[in-house]
Amino acid sequence: MQNRNLIMKSCQWFLLCLIFFSCTEQSPKNPFEHVNPFIGTGGHGHTFPGATMPFGMVQLSPDTRLEGWDGCSGYHYSDSIVYGFSHTHLSGTGIADYGDILLMPYTGETFFNNGADGDSGYRSHFLKETEIAEPGYYAVNLEDDDIAVQLTIGKRVGFHQYDFNGAKDRRLIIDLAHRDEILESNLEQVNAYELTGYRHSKSWAQKQYLFFRIIFDQPIQSLQYGGGDDGKKAALSFGQGNQLKVKVAISAVDEEGAQQNLEAEIPDWDFDKARNDSRLTWESQLNKINVEGGSEEQKEVFYTALYHTMIAPNLYQDVDGRYRSTDLEVHSDTSFTNHTVFSLWDTYRSTHPLYTIIERKRTSDFIQTFLKQYEYGGRLPMWELAGNYTDCMIGYHAVPTIADAYLKGIKDFDSEKALEAMIHSSMQNRLGIDEFRSSGYIPSDVEAESVSKTLEYAYDDWTIAEMANQLGKPDIASVYYQRAQNYKNVFDPTTGFMRARNNNRWFYPFEPAEVNFNYTEANSWQYSYYVPQDVETWIEMLGGDEAAETKLDEIFSANSETKGRDQADITGLIGQYAHGNEPSHHIPYLYNFVGRPDKTQKLVRQIMDELYSNQPDGLSGNEDCGQMSSWLVMSAIGFYPVTPASTDYILGSPWFKRATINLENGNQFIIEAKDNGSNNVYVGSVELNNSEYPYTYIKHDELMKGGILTFNMQAEPSSFGREKEHRPKSKIDTEAIAIPALETGDHAFMETTLVTLSTPTSEADIYYTFTAGGEKIKYDEPFEINRSTDLFVWAEKGEKESLKARSTFYKIPEKRSISLSTEYANHYTAGGDMALIDFIRGGEDFRTGSWQGYEGVDLEAVIDMGRIGDFTVAKIGFLQDENAWIFMPTEVQFFTSIDGESFEAIGTDVNGITYKEKGAILHDFKVNKSFKGRYIKIVAKNRGVCPPDHKGAGGKSWIFADEIVIN
Secondary structure (H helix, E strand, O other): OHHHHHHHHHHHHHHHHHHHHHHOOOOOOOHHHHOOOOOOOOOOOOOOOOEEOOOOOOEEEEEOOOOOHHHOOOOOOOOOEEOEEEOOOOOOOOOOOOOOOEEEEEOOOOOOOOOOOOOOOOOEEEOHHHOEEEOOEEEEEEOOOOEEEEEEEOOOEEEEEEEEEEEOOOEEEEEOOOOOEEEEEEEEEOOOOEEEEEEEEEOOOOOEEEEEEEEEOOOOOEEEEOOOOOOOEEEEEOOOEEEEEEEEEEEOOOHHHHHHHHHHHOOOOOHHHHHHHHHHHHHHHHOOEEEEOOOHHHHHHHHHHHHHOOOOOEEOOOOOOEEEOOOOOEEEOOOOOOEEOEEHHHHOOOHHHHHHHHOHHHHHHHHHHHHHHHHHHOOOOOEEEOOEEOOOOOOOOHHHHHHHHHHOOOOOOOHHHHHHHHHHHHOOOOOOHHHHHHHOOOOOOOOOOHHHHHHHHHHHHHHHHHHHHHOOOHHHHHHHHHHOOHHHHHEEOOOOEEOOEEOOEEOOOOOOOEEOOOOOOOOHHHHOOOOOOOHHHHHHHHOOHHHHHHHHHHHHHOOOOOEEOOOOOOOOEEOOEEOOOHHHOOHHHHHHHHOOHHHHHHHHHHHHHHHEOOOOOOEOOOOHHHHHHHHHHHHHHOEEOOOEOEOEEEEOOOOOOEEEEEOOOOOEEEEEEEOOOOOOOEEEEEEEOOEEOOOOEEEHHHHHHOEEEEEEEEOOOOOOOOOHHHOOOOOOOOOOOOOOEEEEOOOEEOOOEEEEEEOOOOOOEEEEEOOOOOOOEEOOOOEEEOOOEEEEEEEEEOOEEOOOEEEEEEEOHHHOEEEEOOOOOOOOOOOOOOHHHOOOOOOOOHHHOOOEEEEOOOEEEEEEEEEEEEEEEEEEEEEEEHHHOEOOOOEEEEEEEOOOOOOEEEEEEEOOOOOOOOOOEEEEEEEEEEEEEEEEEEEEOOOOEOOOOOOOOOOEOEEEEEEEEEO
16 A cells, blocks of 8 residues: 555654664764654553643544543553544543544445444554654544544644545535534535534533634535534545645634634645644654653653653643633723643642743643633632533642742732732532531541541641742731641551541451542552651651651552452552552652651662663653653652642652753753663762752752752762761641541441540540530540540630540440341441441431442341330331442342241332433332331342443342331
8 A cells, every 4th residue: 555655764764863863973863763652552550642732732642542531531552443533632631532524535335334343434443553643742643444543733733634546526524413412513615625514512610612724725516414404424525635634623612713813824835844744843842851761661661751741731722812712702901811621639740840830821721721710710620621610639739839930039920919819719518628627627427538638628728738838928928738638537556547437436347459439549558658748747647757667668569469340540559559550659758757768769760660661662651641641750869749839849760861951040950870770770869069068858949040960970879868867858847736537436336436535646634525515524534435425626725725526426226237248348248247226327328438339249238126116117218329330120129027037028129210310329129018026137139230321231230228117
């Protein structure tokens, strides 16, 4: 095939160039030539290989996968069929969206179906050896019709060039129905060369506005709409010929905006010039950091990582200054550049801190975008997409992103308004923030992922305190320094782990490797090291440097098997450290705080060497809009921001012999690693500007001034950085007293329950009372409760006092008991064996821990009423949430018995709720019938597996039960 040969020759030339450049010392490859956009397109990286500009609005890339978790970007390296080329893609996310305006060239018969259902369609096979990807350019040969496709890019415009090899009829499908649900669309012909239209859609972003202008270099000979003139699909014919060029401009504002974007960015038809322009832009961008030394693979990994940090956030503004904000209305402002796609739970950790070094002007634009989103949408973004609040992930991490920038001297935004918006984020009555404020932690029975949210809110609040201090507002700062210590209320001193509290008792049974509803995409191992704002106090709570060092050793040496529910994000495991997901990313650097930087150095090198490669599966987890790559970029040049909003970067072990950061202020900061190599991973000593530098951290201001940081590398650990005065600082000076927690004390009990209390605050006294404002009793030893009552507990240390926590106890009447013949899931216990008769009814969120879950098995329970009696009602409640594979039982059978041996059926309640019904549904299965007995048996039938037309088809289905009532 002629076009395949054309692309194959291009590939061969490309490979010869690589060999030539790698072997010719006089002509080293520049950063651009080291970028491999295929890294992360395999495994679970979720990246795309197509063409985009730095932080550009358009991401023009092939779509090879229509659904599934590993199809979030629209492409997976293992695929061999392409459905077309669309203009928007997300880089490394865990949820799918975008894929707007798909174009697919073809010849011959027209199909408006893409063929994914097995029928004939417009899709085509392709061969990996015909794919070429570089920043701003992508090419592939469509084997079915022998069409060579080349794509390049402007900021807001995609440029296609198709070589049809003299086909009799050059054709093109435009599919607006591709990927997500269309709310409204239109596609119409303006003249012989142009189409215009819009596509408003719903997916992760509930209402995405997109307008477009499509222009061809040759006249359209015919246009046919698919399924009628519905504005969703069209087939265009251009007659016989060799080549066809197409430009597609997009706008979130209107069609006129798309037209203006097109005219401003790529006004002519010179494809090679457009490709070269994008290359020059990327060359300039990638030269912000230059590395020397290291292997070719290391350079390829590094520069591809740097490239990935420069894909998102995305430009979201037309050339005339108009943009759509979080009120989904159009605004105009040329004083800043508006952006979208803020994956802040991921990127606040090291991606945005990297930007404060190499993207200071853009950082200002990002923050001004946040403030406009607050002004127009009512709150700062958490995970914002196309002007939509997706309400995905946790924390309010626009807050540390703003504080980090401000404390590093990026101040050309309204700081007073910024602080107002930051405080507003912390005062919401949603996602457990209200409980966090009033109770000092989030109870697990109130809000899912309670431990993670408590920890992340505490960190975010510390950054508010730091910002308030900078603005001369000590009263505000004082409040938030106290709130920043709420992490203490989920720290269990007996285990050293962060644990959930339910009824103010530590969640049990406790297994730190268990993935359950108390943590966000993680387990207790991975979140128990998350106190970046107060590391030194955390070390003290563990028992000091040696104990904390042991605790750090344990996570890296623990068995890597996780328990509980499956969590696809927990990957890249070293022990229980999960580099494939963000909560773990700072942990290797914590050794610096206990005076063992050598262990940081060894681990950082291990992670870079083993968990990054230049292969398609070269990322150990989702790229997450730059975070996986920014970890590598910062670690490879020698330091990492453990605590964003601190101006300290914690030193590690550089990957290269020399790295030069070319700063926007004209200065250069150079990191030199003498005698560096694969065996010399340890730092013997450090110099700053040729003077001894004994510290294991460096200040942001030192970087901005320019200079040279020299690491003297060696093969064995040294004494560098072990002294306390040379370690990083992370400590909140004002102490907050932790709330005592129940070590024992059953929420519901038969006769008595023993209450044991503890607190991580040293030298604090514990007090309790049984009524609000009642007699104050000092806790000296465990005590029994033998009646239904409330219990209020708190701690005092000198004049300081913790918040009070309330626990409620229920005494189960008449010696009632329950026995279970089937086993509930360990991570959905609802408190244990008594949960179904403990007088506590679960709510609509299955993740709060009040529901007892059974996976793939029936529920069979026998309730002993303690006496023979006459009854009229037996019922049991269930929850359905089909999105979590939780369904109503197919039926519930009820039996009664006098002796517990011989049971008589008293009725069956058959399910009438379809498994397709969306949302959380609560329903009681019951029998209303007079019956006598002492023992009542209930059997709830699990459907076994998810239905064939469900997204979890074939997987085990769940039933979630709570509260059996016998009257």
